[in-house]
Amino acid sequence: MIEERRTDDLHAILGMERKNFMPFVAAAGVLLLLLAGAVIVLYNEQVYREAKTQQVEAQSRVLASTVSAALAFDDRKAAQEYVKALAVDPQIQMAAVYGAHGELFASYSRTADAAVPARIGEAAPTITGEQLVVTTPVKQGMAPLGTVYLRTTIDPISRRFERYAVLALLVTMASLIFVLLGIGQRQLAAVNERLRRQGLDLVDANEKLLAQIEQRENAEAALRQVQKMEAMGQLTGGIAHDFNNLLQVIVGNLEVLQRRNLVEGDDAKRMIAAAARGAQRASTLTQRLLAFARRQPLNPKPVDVNKLVNGMSELLHRTLGESITIEAVLAGGIWRVNADANQLENALLNLAVNARDAMEKGGKLTIETANTYLDEAYAQANEVRPGQYVLIAVTDTGSGMPGDVLSKAFEPFFTTKDVGKGSGLGLSQVYGFIKQSEGHAKIYSEPGEGTTIKLYLPRFMSPSDVAEPLPEAGALPAGHSDRLVLVVEDDDDVRAHAVGMLNELGYSVLEAGDGAAALQALDAHPDVKLLFTDVGLPGGLNGRQLADEARRRYPKLLVLYTTGYARNAIVHQGRLDPGVDLITKPFTFAALATKVNAVFDGRDDSRRAPAL
């Protein structure tokens, strides 16, 4: 359980989808940085141009102001000096002063090959390429005197961009970091993904392994049980056989002594009689041991089980006493079985005695007989041959048995009775006899609910009997996925088995482990059409109570009960009403198919369905 939890947690952790946005973030970061860098450069460029223009305009205005008198009074020399003075600014390429009518008055050109314009008008400052041209009117008072012309170089683009080199470097480095981060994150994500997948694979593998281990453990447990029974059978059989021979000698000799009156005196005769009784009891015990070991000599003959049970009626009444009522529900047309009638009586008597011991305060013993068959799947799981059998079910209303007792009930010398009260060989004798007769025995019991022991004996096939063919699976009424069935059963294996069968038949199936879970499932899925519930359920609500509550909530709900107890026993005990739909365990695929279909169709097919 703990491991499963861990597996689930791991699944949850590994299954978590971790969306990886990092590469996008990195790319967006790089883009943003580049954009910001470009904006800063452009903005700085604009600021630089404006500042440069203002600076040159200021220079131009200074020149215009100083040169005004020279222009007014025609002093070219002075004007030339003023203009020339601008040469100290290395960026000024040309400077010129023009008269009021645009004619050149004084000029300076840094380079010989470029001449100032011969005439000029006023214009707004213009930047062409790497040159900035500014013209400013010369005025003194309000009188326009001329124009000043200045042409300067602005810093070459390369030099301006040198200023941005640091910025560019920073942006580049930051971008690189982003890119590296993005790449790293991506690789990390890839590795994580790989790890996650490997983790999931491991989890799956682990789950498979766990399932296999459980399967194997179950198989091994079953095998151990069979082997144990086998070993115990051989052991007890070997001892019992020898004991039987020894007892034969003792009993025989005691009989001779008694018969021939070889012993004188009452005391001696009494003692011999006591020895003979003891030896007789020991002989009975060894017979039972031999029966369990399947080594008892059997005399199988065709037997009518109904007749046999009827014939035991008097014996059983005497054995069980007044406080226990006996009911025999015997099917008509019962097949004959091939069995040793004496041993079968012995077995039934043993069962009756056990039932009596379980019903100290009185109760009811029900003996039922029926024709049935065990199908392939059931036969395989229970080490029995598939085919037609006669069922004899013995049910008491006693204290029942818990699971751990149930699993050992057939073992020899296992007893829940006080020391000295029981030999512990009763059920093992039954088991051995049935096995030796190639039959099958099964116990159903729940604490407080009584016990049903089912004995399956193979049908006797005389030459005149024609075997009825087993129903074919293909002819079975199929289910429909619209028909939603809720299976309620506390035993996980049995529930899984039933769910599997119903699924195979084509029904939609939900499942629940007890009454409370079943009611929750019903409320969550009001479209459940059929409640298929075990009669005995743990946790407060039994199958009948569950069905009543479910019907109260959903009156149209169909109900099919199942139980390991014999049908008549459970109905007659009042645990279920007569006429309810019930299928007894173990049920075959065919039986379930027919029964469920019949319930859906509102027909009572119980008589046609092979009852187990």
Next chain:
Amino acid sequence: MTRNACIVAATRLLLVAIAACLPALAATPACAETPSVEYAVKATYLYKFAPFVEWPAGAFEPSDPLVICVVGSDPVADLVDEAVRGQAALGHPIEVLHLSASSREARCHILYVALPGAAAASALERVRGTPVLTVTDDAHELRATGIVNFVVQDNRVRFEIDLHAAAENHLVISSKLLNLASRVYPKP
């Protein structure tokens, strides 16, 4: 520009003349006689001084025209009317008044004294202390000069400025003008 020999000799002066008073001389033949160019330049200069001179408050109201008075007669005086035609100084229209030597006209902003010797001196004396920019020409044989006195240097018309006389007449001369003066007489 032109290969005319006459112009080559007087290129500089001619260029000055063209630059200074193009509208007035635009129609004149390309090769004018040097003296007449010199007089035209001087006549033009008379109103050109105005932007560089600061008259005391009240002496030159915004609604007043710039009044250029000419006393006496010489070639410059004859050209003044023509030189100021269509011109304005500081946004004011220009009015030229030809006065007799003895006239007591008080509206003058600029007084060009085209009188020789003692006559000039008395004319200057008459406006001393009043806000009048007096202009004389060195070509006359002067005993006293005005605030501005035309001289010819290197074949060019230049002028001297007497800051003392300017101060007496409550005038402030722009340093820009002073920079161009061939000589500046400082205040005592």
